[in-house]
Amino acid sequence: MTTDQKRRTIPLARPLIGEAEAEASRRPIMSGWLTQGPEVAAFEQEFAAYTGAKHATAVSNCTTALHLALLAVGVGADDEVITVSHSYVATANVVRYCNATPVFVDIEAATSNMDPAKIAAAITPRTKAILCVHQMGMPCDIAAIVAVAKEHGLPVVEDAACASGSEIRWDGQWEKVGKAHGDIACFSFHPRKVITTGDGGMITTNNSDYDKQFRLLRQHGMSISDRVRHSANQVIFEEHSVIGYNYRMTDVQAAIGREQLKRLPDIVATRRRLGDRYRQLLSAAIPGLTMPHEPEWARTNWQSFWVRLPDALDQREVMQGMLDRGVATRRGIMCAHREVPYQRESGYDLPESERAQDRNIILPLYPQMTDEEQDYVVEMLSEVCTQ
Ligand SMILES: Cc1ncc(COP(=O)(O)O)c(C=O)c1O
Numbered sequence: 193m194t195t196d197q198k199r200r201t202i203p204l205a206r207p208l209i210g211e212a213e214a215e216a217s218r219r220p221i222m223s224g225w226l227t228q229g230p231e232v233a234a235f236e237q238e239f240a241a242y243t244g245a246k247h248a249t250a251v252s253n254c255t256t257a258l259h260l261a262l263l264a265v266g267v268g269a270d271d272e273v274i275t276v277s278h279s280y281v282a283t284a285n286v287v288r289y290c291n292a293t294p295v296f297v298d299i300e301a302a303t304s305n306m307d308p309a310k311i312a313a314a315i316t317p318r319t320k321a322i323l324c325v326h327q328m329g330m331p332c333d334i335a336a337i338v339a340v341a342k343e344h345g346l347p348v349v350e351d352a353a354c355a356s357g358s359e360i361r362w363d364g365q366w367e368k369v370g371k372a373h374g375d376i377a378c379f380s381f382h383p384r385k386v387i388t389t390g391d392g393g394m395i396t397t398n399n400s401d402y403d404k405q406f407r408l409l410r411q412h413g414m415s416i417s418d419r420v421r422h423s424a425n426q427v428i429f430e431e432h433s434v435i436g437y438n439y440r441m442t443d444v445q446a447a448i449g450r451e452q453l454k455r456l457p458d459i460v461a462t463r464r465r466l467g468d469r470y471r472q473l474l475s476a477a478i479p480g481l482t483m484p485h486e487p488e489w490a491r492t493n494w495q496s497f498w499v500r501l502p503d504a505l506d507q508r509e510v511m512q513g514m515l516d517r518g519v520a521t522r523r524g525i526m527c528a529h530r531e532v533p534y535q536r537e538s539g540y541d542l543p544e545s546e547r548a549q550d551r552n553i554i555l556p557l558y559p560q561m562t563d564e565e566q567d568y569v570v571e572m573l574s575e576v577c578t579q
Pocket of ligand 1: 253254255256279280282283325327351353354379380381382392393
């Protein structure tokens with residue numbers, strides 16, 4: 193290994209954030225209105241306009257968004273929610289927050305998304321909802337999922353944590369994930385996602401009753417918002433008719449988010465260029481490497497770009513080889529059913545989910561990535577895979 197290789201560090205991800213966001217964050221700071229005020233309201237309107245959804249409600253992160261979404265569709269004690277194990281553990285955890293049970297169905301290897309053909313067999317009289325995931329930004333087959341859900345009268349919640357800016361062809365038109373094609377979609381603005389507010393989340397829906405409930409529950413079940421009370425010229429007494437939560441987004445986060453949203457179209461375009469470039473370079477450089485399949489009705493934002501290693505290669509050794517060469521990677525998305533809270537004696541039959549965790553690795557991809565950096569990642573992966 194050369195000294196240059198030792199020194200080089202290519203991170204897995206890097207948020208595209210800078211002066212514009214720093215400047216925007218001055219507004220709430222200087223105004224003195226720091227949480228869930230005018231910036232949050234503006235961010236919500238702009239996000240709704242971007243996705244095409246009727247309503248958008250900002251919350252503290254995607255986990256709290258998912259929690260409120262499941263509560264809105266009525267998930268409660270002893271219910272079952274059909275979802276995937278192959279996701280960040282928050283997807284399964286929110287089902288447990290509602291004292292319900294996640295019922296895991298397997299994924300399709302090509303997309304890493306819920307296999308719609310597996311849903312019907314998982315439905316029982318206790319099933320209350322379907323919680324699908326647009327994993328790593330790749331749209332799941334929401335049309336097929338909604339079709340099964342409709343047949344059984346079930347609501348669909350989309351975990352779109354990674355999918356800001358991803359698109360689906362719907363009735364012949366390209367539409368943004370979150371329009372919402374299910375009943376409710378939930379987004380994350382964690383720094384590992386394509387746009388960030390530090391932490392943060394957004395819930396989109398076309399159902400105004402759900403939207404009212406999100407607004408009530410994110411603010412302790414308080415009947416009146418701080419903004420309305422603040423600007424009223426009559427005294428208003430608030431009520432708390434239900435037990436809510438503090439799931440608020442701050443105005444500092446929202447001011448940053450509004451700038452990030454302006455950048456989103458360019459971020460997605462750049463990520464898609466880099467994703468295409470990876471596919472070309474890797475297919476030429478490493479025989480036997482499988483790459484994600486983008487269905488013809490989907491446009492991913494490439495929040496993460498994964499490859500499936502040939503069977504002869506050890507995942508950890510490849511990752512270590514990359515790290516030794518200054519390139520960060522991550523293993524495939526985790527499976528919740530292998531984590532302590534979800535383990536059970538009878539086990540699970542989720543072979544594709546397990547293979548994706550054990551055989552895939554995620555490669556660096558961020559909007560600032562240069563062609564030279566990407567060439568280096570491909571060159572190093574080729575070296576590690578063939579040595
Ligand atoms: C698929 C998925 N769902 C939910 C979450 C939770 O998002 P947050 O960290 O904003 O709560 C994540 C975050 O990594 C995720 O990847």
